[in-house]
Amino acid sequence: MEIDLNGATVALDGETNPIVDAVLAALRANGGTVVEAGDAADIVLMSNPLRPGATVQDPCQHADARRAAVAMAERGGGRIVFLISAAAGMPMRRHPRFSMENAAMLAGMRALAMEFGPKVLVNAVGFGAVAAETIVSGDAAMLSHTPVGRAGCIEEAVAAVLFFCDPLNTYTTGQMLGVDGGWTAGYGRNF
Numbered sequence: 177m178e179i180d181l182n183g184a185t186v187a188l189d190g191e192t193n194p195i196v197d198a199v200l201a202a203l204r205a206n207g208g209t210v211v212e213a214g215d216a217a218d219i220v221l222m223s224n225p226l227r228p229g230a231t232v233q234d235p236c237q238h239a240d241a242r243r244a245a246v247a248m249a250e251r252g253g254g255r256i257v258f259l260i261s262a263a264a265g266m267p268m269r270r271h272p273r274f275s276m277e278n279a280a281m282l283a284g285m286r287a288l289a290m291e292f293g294p295k296v297l298v299n300a301v302g303f304g305a306v307a308a309e310t311i312v313s314g315d316a317a318m319l320s321h322t323p324v325g326r327a328g329c330i331e332e333a334v335a336a337v338l339f340f341c342d343p344l345n346t347y348t349t350g351q352m353l354g355v356d357g358g359w360t361a362g363y364g365r366n367f
Contacts, residue, residue: 177202177334177335177338177339178206179206179338179341179342179343179344180206180207180343181203181206181207181208181219181341181343182207182343183207183208183209184207184208184209184218184219184341184343185208185209185210185211185215185216185217185218185219186200186203186208186209186210186211186217186218186219186220186221186341187210187211187212187213187214187215187217187219187220187221187244188200188210188213188220188221188223189213189220189221189222189223189237189240189241189244190221190222190223190224190237190259191223191224191225192223193223193226193312193313194308194312194330195226195259195303195306195312195313195330195333195334196221196223196259198330198331198333198334199221199259199333199334199337199338200221202334202337202338203219203338203341206338208341213240216247216251217244217254218248218253218254218255219254219255219256219257219341220241220244220248220254220255220256220257221257221259221337222237222240222241222256222257222258222259222281222285223259224237224258224259224260224261224277224278224281225261225274226259226260226261226303226306226312226313226314227311227312227313227314227315228261228263228268228270228271228274228314228315229271229274230274237281238281238284238288241256241258241284241285241288241298242288244256245288245291245292245296245298246292248292248295248296249292249295249296252295253295253296253297254295254296254297255296255297255298255299255340255341256285256288256296256297256298256299257298257299257300257301257337257340257341258281258282258285258298258299258300258301259300259301259303259337260278260281260282260285260300260301260302260303260352261274261275261278261302261303261304261313261314262302262303262304262314262318262354262355262356262359262360263275263278263279263302264278264279264281264282264300264302264352265279265282265302265352265354265360266359266360266362267279268315268318270315270317271315278302281300282300282302282352285298285299285300285350285352286298286350289349289350290350293349293350294349296349297340297345297346297348297349298349298350299340299348299349299350299351299352299353300351300352300353301333301336301337301340301352301353301355302352302353302354302355302356302360303328303333303355303356304318304322304327304328304354304355304356304357304359304360305318305319305322305327305328305356305357305359306327306328306329306330306332306333306355307327307328307329308329308330311327312330313328313333314327314356314359318356318359321359322356322357322358322359323357323358323359323361324357324358325357326357327357328355328356328357332355333355336353336355339353340353
């Protein structure tokens with residue numbers, strides 16, 4: 177996917193992983209300039225652990241996102257994209273704490289979208305099972321309940337983030353785009 181960032185600055189807050197690395201590379205390739213976290217940025221990526229069993233960032237991340245939103249609003253606009261697990265929208269029975277922490281991040285993202293719109297667009301991408309050589313997001317158990325029947329690839333994950341960063345996208349805020357092969361559509365089990 178190609179977008180024109182025309183020199184927009186991008187900052188990362190949170191952990192890095194193969195998806196984040198690929199997103200940053202794509203944003204650079206589309207004209208973005210990556211700056212240090214804490215610097216004024218046009219786009220802020222709020223990256224959380226994407227594998228169950230990991231503890232989501234401390235509550236300061238929401239405070240960091242709010243600080244970024246305040247600064248963006250004062251400058252006239254910006255975008256914040258939370259990178260979270262699809263478990264935010266569909267809790268995983270085997271991973272209740274991870275699901276709850278991601279759901280809290282989703283709720284916080286929506287609150288920021290309400291508070292800082294229309295100047296700041298705040299959205300999230302909820303990743304299901306995404307694999308490079310190994311599963312880098314989600315849980316392999318998700319695959320048995322994924323309508324498309326496979327793990328996603330890094331490029332599919334990146335495209336979703338680019339959608340929220342695209343300057344032509346000016347009307348979407350407060351949303352989580354699930355990149356999960358349909359996992360959050362519901363479990364495809366026979367009961």
